[in-house]
Amino acid sequence: MGLAVRSATLDGEVAGLRCEGGWITELGPDVEPDEGDEVLDVAGLALIPGLVNGHTHAAMTLFRGYADDLPLMEWLTEYIWPVEKRMSDEDVYWGTRLACVEMIRTGTTCFWDAYWHAHATARAVEDAGIRAVTAAPLIDDGDPAKSERACSDAERSLGQIAEAGGELARPGFAPHAIYSVSERSLRLVAERSAELDVPVQIHLSETEEEVGTCVAERGERPAQYLDRVGLLGPRTVLGHGTWLDRGELELIAERGATVVTNPVANLKLAVGRVFPYRDARDTEVAVGLGTDGPGSNNSLDLLADAKAFALLQKNEARDPAAVTATEVLEIATGQRAELLGGRRLEVGAPADFLLVRADDPVLALGQLNAGLVYAAAGSIVDTTVVNGRVLMRGGSIDGAEEIVARARESAARLGLTPLSS
């Protein structure tokens, strides 16, 4: 017994799809449901792959609209960090469930996450039915004396995540950044991630200051440093990469690491530069797209951010032809970075897909991919399927109201009374 989709369109032609056991088993014009299949009859809807959010901190939905329009360090030290110390597993669980509602609703089927109480994130992911790689942040304040403790905590969290997350949430390492983690810890993570074949997420070259400090202290740029400690490899996802230079991108490509750009969060936190995507493309770096945490975006609507990404690249290049809609959709669906796990729709691929309203006013005329990137946003998604299971149909998600209510309780318990802005 599987799931069958009938009368959809795919690349402009009428098509159907069957999946079973979490995999796409049939795709094409003549697909018929099997006896006992759950059947979706979907005339007017178009099939596209699910979106992959390559960098976020999902539980930070709780902080959204709490303290905006503030300088970065004031925001972190006065508003975010003190509250994070008070957060419990339950807070992270409900904050993540809220994020999952928003991601499912806007077409994200997989996300890469790093946040405190990562096993609670994993439990939320499993309960929501979405896919994720989740990781506990590793921070030792650059102090090698704290390294052993921090690394053993991180390694213990792998097991906790795996246990809580079941089939859908995979564990990873998340050393926070080169300025908050000692070289000793970075080397330990590199070793253990290789031995265990576990992915690593790290913030890299988000701000100009980070690059300047790295060069001043070590005489090398951040990607070169990361390479020297053994962390620049095919299991590593570099979050941001805004200030990477051409030489670093060449090195990253050679080592097979992935860069996830977060164009909207970069604007909101005013980092002052647009990710050098054209250089990354020229050097064949694997590239993904992320929203960053909902406290610094503040949306989890990846399709909206795909538009921001495309338009910023066009403007930066002074050339409206600098990127195409199809290219941007491939990035947003994780197809330009093998590690992120996005796949085109084909037999044998995981059954993670969307049905979008092709008859909606904004998609009714013109080319579908251009419509999705430039005219639509996440609200165009009608149906979200992950691992062969229907998580949303007709825009409605089971249990969303309770999740909102519980997240509100967490925010209230944490004292998150919004500032006026």
Next chain:
Amino acid sequence: MGLAVRSATLDGEVAGLRCEGGWITELGPDVEPDEGDEVLDVAGLALIPGLVNGHTHAAMTLFRGYADDLPLMEWLTEYIWPVEKRMSDEDVYWGTRLACVEMIRTGTTCFWDAYWHAHATARAVEDAGIRAVTAAPLIDDGDPAKSERACSDAERSLGQIAEAGGELARPGFAPHAIYSVSERSLRLVAERSAELDVPVQIHLSETEEEVGTCVAERGERPAQYLDRVGLLGPRTVLGHGTWLDRGELELIAERGATVVTNPVANLKLAVGRVFPYRDARDTEVAVGLGTDGPGSNNSLDLLADAKAFALLQKNEARDPAAVTATEVLEIATGQRAELLGGRRLEVGAPADFLLVRADDPVLALGQLNAGLVYAAAGSIVDTTVVNGRVLMRGGSIDGAEEIVARARESAARLGLTPLSS
């Protein structure tokens, strides 16, 4: 018999609203419906003013997704202009109706438009029930010999628009730009707009090239030239203004003209600069927000563009505190430019307002204005009211399907077969 809204929230408190004859007549915690009122019971929805789209070419919905990702001049000369020559009143009517569906759905209650067959735009506006200022583009290719004809056509269109548009669509002049209209025509428009007290829309300083050419040919910058020909006054809306300098902004403020910035279209057409909004604010220029035409954005979702505006300003300033959510909402609702006609919700203001889903996951936590600007987009709007009439309720608009079908017929008749992108 009017319209009464019950159990909404306004500035965080439970409130109601009554309107009659197109005006808000009561507002506050104790408002009760009158006998015979249409009553909206709206627990969970918040009242906010309608959005004002200060610059668009609505009928260009027909071109959306037809030819994206192309250099500007190739796009215009090979794809847009040849088709525009073939457009009929009916094409413009259905293209505009489609745009009105999208604007009503995303909370725009008034828009400023310039497009061919402007009386057809006016008819569409009147039928849709939205408000607009519509104008026929005036272009004489900079040739004073064509001036008389172009200006008399423009003046005749005022009457045609007024006749077709009824109460909701007001006529205006729209000399296209200083590089496509002769000085003689600009002076004639300045005279006639003053005599008739009619607004004027003109593109100004959209590209660096426009500024360079103006300085080379006339020894003065675009705003100075416009002032010299008498067009820089309180009835004039300047579209774009991307490349204005501080001196020009001071002059514009002194003369009382309005600048409408179109941040998303500027990125998509890669003009290479962010509108100097902080200088405009310092010099007290009246500022509005626009989407530009759906062929070069490609969305009409002004709330999405409010986010882009805010974030681009933050990044440009290298300061996350550079603009606030509340300030941006005031701009998007036309409250920072008297001519655009936006008003805060108060007794005596036109009954143009929205009800937004305050219980939606993205608005459920935190400050409402921050949520609207940074986390939400137009799909957060549940109910749109213009001139006291409910145009959308629960996200549904009467007749939308037929409008989509008729716009598709127009696009097909015009041969708008999308390129692949």
